[in-house]
Amino acid sequence: MTHPLHVVILAAGAGTRMRSNKLKVLHQVAGKPMVEHVLELAQSLNPSQITMVYGHQGEQLLQQYQDASVNWAEQKQRLGTGHAVQQSVEFFNDDEDVLVLYGDAPLVQNADLAHMSGQQYVLTAKLDDPTGYGRIIRDGERIQAIVEQKDANAEQQAIKEINSGIIQAPAPKLKKWLSQLSNNNKQQEYYLTDVIGLAASDGTPFKAIELKDHNAVKGANDMEQLAELETLMQQRKRKTLMKQGVQLIRPESVDIRGKLHCGQDVVVDKGVIFIGDNELGNDVHIGAFSIIKNCQLASGTVIEPHSMLDQVKTTGACSIGPFARLRPGTELSEGCKVGNFVEIKKSKLGSHSKASHLSYLGDAVIGKDVNIGAGTITCNYDGVNKFTTTIKDGAFIGSDSQLVAPVTVGKNATIGAGSTITRDTPDEQLTLSRVRQRSVEDWQKPSKK
Ligand code: UD1
Numbered sequence: 001m002t003h004p005l006h007v008v009i010l011a012a013g014a015g016t017r018m019r020s021n022k023l024k025v026l027h028q029v030a031g032k033p034m035v036e037h038v039l040e041l042a043q044s045l046n047p048s049q050i051t052m053v054y055g056h057q058g059e060q061l062l063q064q065y066q067d068a069s070v071n072w073a074e075q076k077q078r079l080g081t082g083h084a085v086q087q088s089v090e091f092f093n094d095d096e097d098v099l100v101l102y103g104d105a106p107l108v109q110n111a112d113l114a115h116m117s118g119q120q121y122v123l124t125a126k127l128d129d130p131t132g133y134g135r136i137i138r139d140g141e142r143i144q145a146i147v148e149q150k151d152a153n154a155e156q157q158a159i160k161e162i163n164s165g166i167i168q169a170p171a172p173k174l175k176k177w178l179s180q181l182s183n184n185n186k187q188q189e190y191y192l193t194d195v196i197g198l199a200a201s202d203g204t205p206f207k208a209i210e211l212k213d214h215n216a217v218k219g220a221n222d223m224e225q226l227a228e229l230e231t232l233m234q235q236r237k238r239k240t241l242m243k244q245g246v247q248l249i250r251p252e253s254v255d256i257r258g259k260l261h262c263g264q265d266v267v268v269d270k271g272v273i274f275i276g277d278n279e280l281g282n283d284v285h286i287g288a289f290s291i292i293k294n295c296q297l298a299s300g301t302v303i304e305p306h307s308m309l310d311q312v313k314t315t316g317a318c319s320i321g322p323f324a325r326l327r328p329g330t331e332l333s334e335g336c337k338v339g340n341f342v343e344i345k346k347s348k349l350g351s352h353s354k355a356s357h358l359s360y361l362g363d364a365v366i367g368k369d370v371n372i373g374a375g376t377i378t379c380n381y382d383g384v385n386k387f388t389t390t391i392k393d394g395a396f397i398g399s400d401s402q403l404v405a406p407v408t409v410g411k412n413a414t415i416g417a418g419s420t421i422t423r424d425t426p427d428e429q430l431t432l433s434r435v436r437q438r439s440v441e442d443w444q445k446p447s448k449k
């Protein structure tokens with residue numbers, strides 16, 4: 001019978017070495033706070049409960065995760081990892097297995113865990129440089145004790161097998177061992193790792209389970225280690241994508257800060273950053289140095305280099321960029337073309353409509369087969385309110401026009417270049433609003449006085 005699993009996440013560390021005002025576990029890896037990676041891992045285990053041990057600056061944590069269904073256990077004084085787990089004991093049920101995870105070790109994955117119900121185990125790893133970690137004192141598969149770096153003698157310090165920090169044990173046993181901890185050590189802390197020695201003395205030693213991925217144990221205590229975690233996490237994400245058939249031309253330059261779903265034959269060029277949740281259809285190409293945030297790009301969409309897309313949806317194959325800036329609420333239908341130095345916000349473009357150069361389209365509803373000439377601006381803002389510009393199917397907007405919203409350009413209408421349109425224009429007709437061109441025959445050039 002499998003026991004219900006109670007996951008305890010330790011997040012009460014001070015994180016002084018980060019030299020930051022932000023709580024350590026809230027620092028981000030791959031666009032998400034470290035503790036959130038750990039929380040998601042905990043949730044993926046179908047636990048009976050999750051208890052978060054918080055302390056130093058814990059309000060930041062409580063505020064950010066107030067909607068998560070977790071128990072909050074406060075560790076008022078930072079007296080060690082064993083003391084931290086003790087704060088969660090009030091939530092233990094006797095039939096549960098308790099799994100302890102660290103809030104600053106976000107690389108651990110579901111597959112790394114041993115999933116051994118009713119047993120006590122420690123996840124270990126062999127490191128070339130084990131400095132700083134607790135060392136595993138083994139007796140075959142069983143562990144006699146874990147000795148912290150600062151308490152270890154020379155012989156123990158030579159041991160390469162280290163404690164990941166992740167342990168699991170049945171709740172009643174763990175509760176008993178936790179109550180027996182003392183702080184009689186170099187750091188005068190209540191070590192969770194002493195539980196392992198107590199278990200061995202009881203004749204029920206912990207098993208050591210070696211992690212396949214040694215990097216999974218890595219945590220961040222300072223900005224350098226945080227950057228290392230980022231590198232490792234990005235490598236992992238890129239590997240997964242490439243296995244799925246995504247072509248990353250220069251993999252090491254691409255960052256995925258969030259989730260990325262790709263169809264077949266997606267190509268991503270150098271220096272692209274994906275942020276948030278992105279979905280790319282088949283044959284989508286993302287040009288170099290583009291930033292793609294929370295977008296849904298339909299099959300065949302091509303993004304040319306140096307484009308910035310935020311909450312953009314294409315519903316058919318489109319061509320965007322280079323140097324396009326598409327802001328939230330941009331929706332492009334099949335065959336649309338958005339060229340260089342075009343900014344679009346909260347606007348829909350119907351199929352085969354084009355804005356090829358230097359335009360601002362905001363709060364616009366644009367039909368199909370519309371041509372927006374270079375330099376067109378929708379004047380959507382009067383300084384207080386925003387208004388809509390409607391451009392009907394087949395309209396042609398001459399270059400350097402201003403459409404002062406609220407205004408509607410009729411179906412198949414043409415707007416003469418350089419017009420300032422303040423009233424609705426009729427279907428099918430040419431509308432222009434500009435001074436008639438004239439030449440002054442006897443005009444004299446000014447001369448220097
Ligand atoms: C700990 C282990 C060590 C292991 C290493 C793996 C102990 C005594 N040592 O050492 O064997 O190799 O992790 O990374 O357990 N925390 C609290 N409250 C406290 C102290 C810590 O919540 O009073 C939390 C921290 O926020 C962190 C985790 O516990 O998430 C680990 O604490 P840390 O001080 O980093 O432990 P290490 O010295 O690295």
Ligand code: CA
Pocket residue numbers: 219221
């Ligand atoms: Ca640590």
